[in-house]
Amino acid sequence: MPDDDREPSAAVRPFWSGTITFGLVSIPVDLYAAVTPRRKSMKLVDQEGHPLGRRYWCPKDEKVLDNDELVRGYETESGKMVVVTDEEFESAAPEKSRDIDLKSFVALDEISPFFFERPYFLAPDERAGKAYALLAQTMARSGKAGIGSFVMRGHEYLVAIVSENGMLRAQVLRYADELRTPESIGLPEPAKAPAATVRALAKEIDALAEPALDLAEMADVDAETLHRFAEQKAKSGQGVIAMEELEDEDGEGARSGEVIDLMQVLRESLGASVAAAEKGTKAKGEGARSSAPKRTAAKSSAATPAAKKPAATRTARKKAHARAAT
Amino acid sequence: MSARAIWKGRLVLGKHEVAVKMYSAVEDQAVHFHLLHEKDLTPVEQRIVRKDNGREVPKEAQRKAMPLDDQRAVILEPDELDRLEPESDRAIHLLRFVPRDALGDQWFDRPYYLGPDDDSDAYFALAEALADKERLGIARWVMRDKRYVGALSAADGYLRMTTLRRADQVVAVPAVRPDKARTPSAAEVKLAEQLVESITGAFEPEQWHNEYRARLHKLIDAKAKGTKLRLVAAKPKEATGDLAGSLRASLAAARGKRVA
Numbered sequence: 370m371p372d373d374d375r376e377p378s379a380a381v382r383p384f385w386s387g388t389i390t391f392g393l394v395s396i397p398v399d400l401y402a403a404v405t406p407r408r409k410s411m412k413l414v415d416q417e418g419h420p421l422g423r424r425y426w427c428p429k430d431e432k433v434l435d436n437d438e439l440v441r442g443y444e445t446e447s448g449k450m451v452v453v454t455d456e457e458f459e460s461a462a463p464e465k466s467r468d469i470d471l472k473s474f475v476a477l478d479e480i481s482p483f484f485f486e487r488p489y490f491l492a493p494d495e496r497a498g499k500a501y502a503l504l505a506q507t508m509a510r511s512g513k514a515g516i517g518s519f520v521m522r523g524h525e526y527l528v529a530i531v532s533e534n535g536m537l538r539a540q541v542l543r544y545a546d547e548l549r550t551p552e553s554i555g556l557p558e559p560a561k562a563p564a565a566t567v568r569a570l571a572k573e574i575d576a577l578a579e580p581a582l583d584l585a586e587m588a589d590v591d592a593e594t595l596h597r598f599a600e601q602k603a604k605s606g607q608g609v610i611a612m613e614e615l616e617d618e619d620g621e622g623a624r625s626g627e628v629i630d631l632m633q634v635l636r637e638s639l640g641a642s643v644a645a646a647e648k649g650t651k652a653k654g655e656g657a658r659s660s661a662p663k664r665t666a667a668k669s670s671a672a673t674p675a676a677k678k679p680a681a682t683r684t685a686r687k688k689a690h691a692r693a694a695t
Numbered sequence: 696m697s698a699r700a701i702w703k704g705r706l707v708l709g710k711h712e713v714a715v716k717m718y719s720a721v722e723d724q725a726v727h728f729h730l731l732h733e734k735d736l737t738p739v740e741q742r743i744v745r746k747d748n749g750r751e752v753p754k755e756a757q758r759k760a761m762p763l764d765d766q767r768a769v770i771l772e773p774d775e776l777d778r779l780e781p782e783s784d785r786a787i788h789l790l791r792f793v794p795r796d797a798l799g800d801q802w803f804d805r806p807y808y809l810g811p812d813d814d815s816d817a818y819f820a821l822a823e824a825l826a827d828k829e830r831l832g833i834a835r836w837v838m839r840d841k842r843y844v845g846a847l848s849a850a851d852g853y854l855r856m857t858t859l860r861r862a863d864q865v866v867a868v869p870a871v872r873p874d875k876a877r878t879p880s881a882a883e884v885k886l887a888e889q890l891v892e893s894i895t896g897a898f899e900p901e902q903w904h905n906e907y908r909a910r911l912h913k914l915i916d917a918k919a920k921g922t923k924l925r926l927v928a929a930k931p932k933e934a935t936g937d938l939a940g941s942l943r944a945s946l947a948a949a950r951g952k953r954v955a
Contacts, residue, residue, distance in 0.1 A: 392890050392945020394938065403801055404864045411759035412768055415752050418760065419745050426742040426751075427732045433749055434732060434739060441728040442736060443915045450736055451919045453728070453911075461910040474891045475898040478796070481850065482857050483720060484900065485803040490866075493877075500938055503879040507887040513895060518903065524725075525907030527900075531800060535871035540800045545900040547724050549808070551853050554718045555697025556810045559852030562820035570817075571824040573709040578830065579791040582798070586790050586833055589861035591842050594779050599761035599769045608770035610760060615768060616746075618759050 384489065385521045387467045389504070389530065389537075396501050397494035398469075400521075403538055404488060408592040413618045418610035469539065471515035471530060480514065480529055484542040491530070491537040501537065508532035514540075702838050703812055706821065706847070706854075708789040713817045715787070715854065717838075720806040726911050783837040787856075789847065792830040798846060801866070802859045809847075809854040818854065825849040833859075879938070886942040893949040 383399035390396075413421040424433045442450040493501035508515065508530070515530040528539040603609050700716035730739045742751050759776070760768035811818035825832065825848065832847035834856065845856045879887070 392894075392949065393941040394945060403866055404860055405866060407861060407864060411761050411771070413743065414758050414760045414768075414770060415745060415756050416758055416770075418758075418770055419747060421743050421752055421757060422746045423741050424744050424749070425730060425739040427737055427739055429735070429737045430732070433742070433744065438733050439730050439739065440733045440736075442731045442738075443726065443728055445915070445919050449919055450729070450731065451915050452731065452736065453915065453918070457914060457918075458911075461907055461914055472894070474895040476895075479898045482798075482800070482803040482846070482848070483806040483855065485800050488801045497877075498938070499873065499877040499879045499883070502873040502877050503883055503887050503938065506879065506884060507891055511888065511891055511895075513891060515891075516898070516903070518906075520907055525905050527903050527905070529800075533799070534868045535873065536868050538801075538868075542900070543721065544724070544903060544905050546905075547722055548806070549698060549718070549720050549722050551808060551810075551851065553698070553722075554720075554808055554810070556718075556808065556853060557815060559822070560815060560819050562816055562823055566816055566820035567824050570708070570711060570713075570821045571827065573711050573789075574792050574824055574828050574830065574832070576709055577789060577792050577832075578828075579793055580797075582793055582833065583791065584862040586835065587802075587844055587859065587862040589863060591781070592861070592863075595761055595771075598775065598779055599763060599771065602771070602775075603763055603767070603769045608760075608772075609763075610768050610770060612762055612764075612766050612768050615760065615762075 383492070386494065387469060387519060387521075389469045389471065389491070389515075389517075391471045391504060391515065394500050394504075396497045396504060398491040398497065398501070398537070399494060400539065401490045401492060403490045407589055409589065409595055411595075411618045412612075412615035414610065414615065418608075420613070420615045422616045467519075469517045469519040469528060469530070471517045474508075474511075474513040474515050475529075477512055477514045477529070477531060480542070483548055484529075486541040486543050489539045489541070491539055502535065504530075505532045505535050505537050508537075509535075516542075700810065701807075704785045704787045704836060704838070705812075706789060706809075706834070707786045708821075708832070711817070713821050714812040714814055715809040715818065716812045717856065718808045718810060720808050720855070724905070724908065726908055726915075780840040781837045781842055783840070785836075787834050787836040787845075787847075789832045789834050792825075792828065792832050795829060795831055795848075798831060798859070799865075803846070804858040804860050807845075807856045807858070809856055819852065822849040822852055822854050825854070826852075883939050883942060886939060886946060890942055890946045890949060893946060 383401055385400040386398070387400070388395050388397050415421055425436075425439060426432070427434050440452050440454070442452050444450055504515075509532040516528070517530065518525055518527045520526070526539075527542045527544055529542055531538045531540055698718050700718055702717040704715060704717065706713040706715055731737060732739055743754075743757060744751050758770050758772070760770045762768045809818075834845045834847050836843055836845070844859045844861065846859055848855050848857070
């Protein structure tokens with residue numbers, strides 16, 4: 370990936386660049402993570418605080434290997450190891466790798482949340498012109514999502530392209546064969562429940578009914594607990610070490626590094642005038658008539674300044690590259 | 696083929712409790728690869744080493760450090776981490792029931808089916824009551840030493856729980872208005888709406904197949920048999936110049952297809 374020359378936000382890098390096609394209209398776009406990693410991720414050290422890292426080790430040669438000494442192999446049922454090269458991976462998806470072809474549009478509320486896997490923001494490339502805004506407006510007005518698929522990093526992704534507040538998002542969907550059903554799990558057939566029990570439970574639901582989310586209920590209490598304890602311990606001076614060169618314990622660094630400064634991306638890619646979207650303020654949906662105001666408010670206040678982890682990111686990304694296409 | 700429950704708990708709403716078993720709703724279909732040493736195809740292992748001298752560090756000598764800021768982190772000892780783990784009483788607390796559109800797609804993380812445990816009357820009664828209300832229940836629980844937030848829903852007579860991302864993970868979508876040069880004309884919007892309308896249909900997930908996965912399997916089979924492969928590289932697309940013209944041509948094509 371080329372280095373980003375926009376210096377204030379080195380962490381802002383697209384995951385992927387490609388084209389949305391919609392009929393004969395092509396819209397070049399860049400893909401960015403739309404959710405940030407949880408704040409409970411810790412760094413791996415030894416007892417004295419020396420930074421630790423994951424390395425690939427050849428048990429036969431008894432030595433650490435560089436990423437360019439590795440290949441990916443598939444073990445067939447007969448136990449044979451078949452090596453698949455990068456070129457072969459790419460070759461498995463020739464036309465599709467750079468395109469998200471929107472083959473059909475569906476009502477957004479028809480897609481069960483069970484399908485939602487991971488959201489990405491789509492920012493228009495400078496060559497996109499007004500086609501991007503056109504698609505965003507059209508979908509927002511109709512309450513529709515466009516369905517298509519594309520290939521990124523050795524996986525084919527089924528996506529729903531969703532429009533909100535003038536911005537397009539690609540929500541990765543699970544394929545139907547990746548979801549179990551009550552039958553495949555072996556759940557008992559639904560039985561008619563006693564009417565009195567249904568009524569009693571309906572009453573409990575009514576008693577707890579609210580028009581909107583309370584973000585305090587959605588807080589990351591595990592992360593908060595860890596941070597509070599860490600701050601407390603740091604005051605005693607015990608166990609404090611320098612952050613340099615530390616690697617994430619869960620190996621999720623590739624994601625952690627891709628935290629985006631969304632506002633920056635928008636300003637630069639959309640040439641957009643961005644309405645009040647600071648923390649806690651309610652964003653007004655221009656040209657997004659159909660989006661629910663409650664939802665907008667909830668999300669706006671959920672905004673967090675993106676944490677930057679420059680040192681750990683580069684190594685983690687390299688590592689992820691070697692792991693790609695699993 | 697039936698699946699095994701991953702956990703048992705009880706939904707707590709007001710004075711009522713409903714015992715449930717939890718099942719993953721996801722079936723892994725990914726093609727899994729081993730990383731091999733290129734030289735002689737020895738499967739490699741992952742080792743945790745000290746970065747400065749490359750020496751391996753055994754599990755018991757590894758620690759976790761929580762970052763405080765850009766400069767400092769604090770080492771947390773295993774017994775300290777143990778003490779911070781929440782206690783589980785197997786209660787899944789229902790905090791509130793919100794309209795379905797209160798949660799945008801970015802919130803949803805992993806889907807689970809809930810099945811009845813012991814009292815199936817209460818289970819199916821809750822599924823029926825919740826389906827009637829068209830709401831989602833916001834729930835919190837502790838499972839295997841971790842806290843979860845989830846959305847309880849009902850579909851086809853069964854209860855489902857989808858874990859949710861935390862509030863600070865969901866990036867807000869600011870309102871964006873493109874500058875003049877990138878604002879489409881009324882005529883273009885109308886054409887685009889017609890085009891979207893012409894290819895609108897029902898969401899049919901079973902119509903979509905992971906072709907890449909299938910081709911990868913084919914490629915591996917061919918290679919295992921020693922067949923020579925012809926490789927094809929991807930070509931990037933050009934951006935659209937004449938927007939209205941492209942829309943009109945697309946619309947004509949979509950309509951033509953429908954007539955034919």
